[in-house]
Amino acid sequence: EAGVAQSPRYKIIEKRQSVxxxxxxxSGHATLYWYQQILGQGPKLLIQFQxxxxxxxxxxxKDRFSAERLKGVDSTLKIQPAKLEDSAVYLCAxxxxxxxxxxxxFGPGTRLTVL
Amino acid sequence: xxxxxxxxxxxxxxxxxxxxxxxxxxxxxxxxxxFWYKQPSSGEMIFLIYQGSYDQQNATExxxxxxxxxxxxxxxxxxxxxxxxxxxxxxxxxxxxGTGTASKxxxxxxxxxxxxx
Numbered sequence: 001e002a003g004v005a006q007s008p009r010y011k012i013i014e015k016r017q018s019v020x021x022x023x024x025x026x027s028g029h030a031t032l033y034w035y036q037q038i039l040g041q042g043p044k045l046l047i048q049f050q051x052x053x054x055x056x057x058x059x060x061x062k063d064r065f066s067a068e069r070l071k072g073v074d075s076t077l078k079i080q081p082a083k084l085e086d087s088a089v090y091l092c093a094x095x096x097x098x099x100x101x102x103x104x105x106f107g108p109g110t111r112l113t114v115l
Numbered sequence: 116x117x118x119x120x121x122x123x124x125x126x127x128x129x130x131x132x133x134x135x136x137x138x139x140x141x142x143x144x145x146x147x148x149x150f151w152y153k154q155p156s157s158g159e160m161i162f163l164i165y166q167g168s169y170d171q172q173n174a175t176e177x178x179x180x181x182x183x184x185x186x187x188x189x190x191x192x193x194x195x196x197x198x199x200x201x202x203x204x205x206x207x208x209x210x211x212x213g214t215g216t217a218s219k220x221x222x223x224x225x226x227x228x229x230x231x232x
Contacts, residue, residue, distance in 0.1 A: 033219070042119070042206050042222025043160070056219060089158055101148065101167070101212055104220060106160035 002027065004107030006092050012113045018080035021110045024073070025094030031055075032069055033093040033104060034077050043091055049075060079112075087114045117142045119207050119223035126228050128197045135182070136192040136226045138207030146212045149190040150220065151181065154204040163205075166190060167212065197230045204228075 005024040013019050025032050031050050035043035046065065048056040051072035060067070064083070069075040079086055089109040095102040118141040128134035140149065151163040166174045166181045174181045182191040190209075194201055204227050208220040 031218070035220075040224070042208070042224055043220070044222070045219035048219060091158075091160060093160070095218070099218070102218070103162055103165065104218075105162065106152075109158040111158070 004092055004094055004105055006107040006110055010111050013082055014115050015084055016081040019082055020076055020078045021090050023075045023092030026105055029094035029096055031095045032075050034067055035091040037089040037091055082114045084114050087112055117209055117221040119209055119221055121207055121223035121226050123226045126226055129231055131196055133195045134197055136205050138190045140188050140209050144211045144213055148210045148212050150208040151192045152206045199230050202230045
């Protein structure tokens, strides 16, 4: 079974530019998560989708971050405009039903560097 | 609000020895889950083991076991017979398992484990 796929793996941009990350969850997984992991910290949830609806986006900086999950499968996370403090690894995860007892499986992440 | 504390920024262990990684947590939720994930240098978070707050027995998965002490609010990971491939960052995480659909994981700051010959 294929795992969670993410692209690109690495991205370097200058501040005030825009960037987009893509995630394809494990086949059949209804729930998709985006986490931000700043160097030296544990991941922090940005947004949770259940199929194509948003369940939790309370920690998403909505003035610059946006995410969508059209058709309830793959998802895109966008940052516009980027700031220096957005430098981090962006991890996508998925779980089967999104029940609170379902295990979350993570992708390899996208490492963003903002100069 | 949930909080995870990992007080060991780094640990060393010799190959074939056992090692314990500490994790304490704080929550007001009566029903919760505790997790350990491994993050190698490649960046992917690999699920290792899960313990539910109402589980009577400590969880085990191969060489991994979770020492769950509910009264102390601790969920330490024990790795037996360490291997060189165990060298990585290890994160403790928790999740509310009550009502509702939001199921975010709250992570600690991690412990870097280095296995030596």
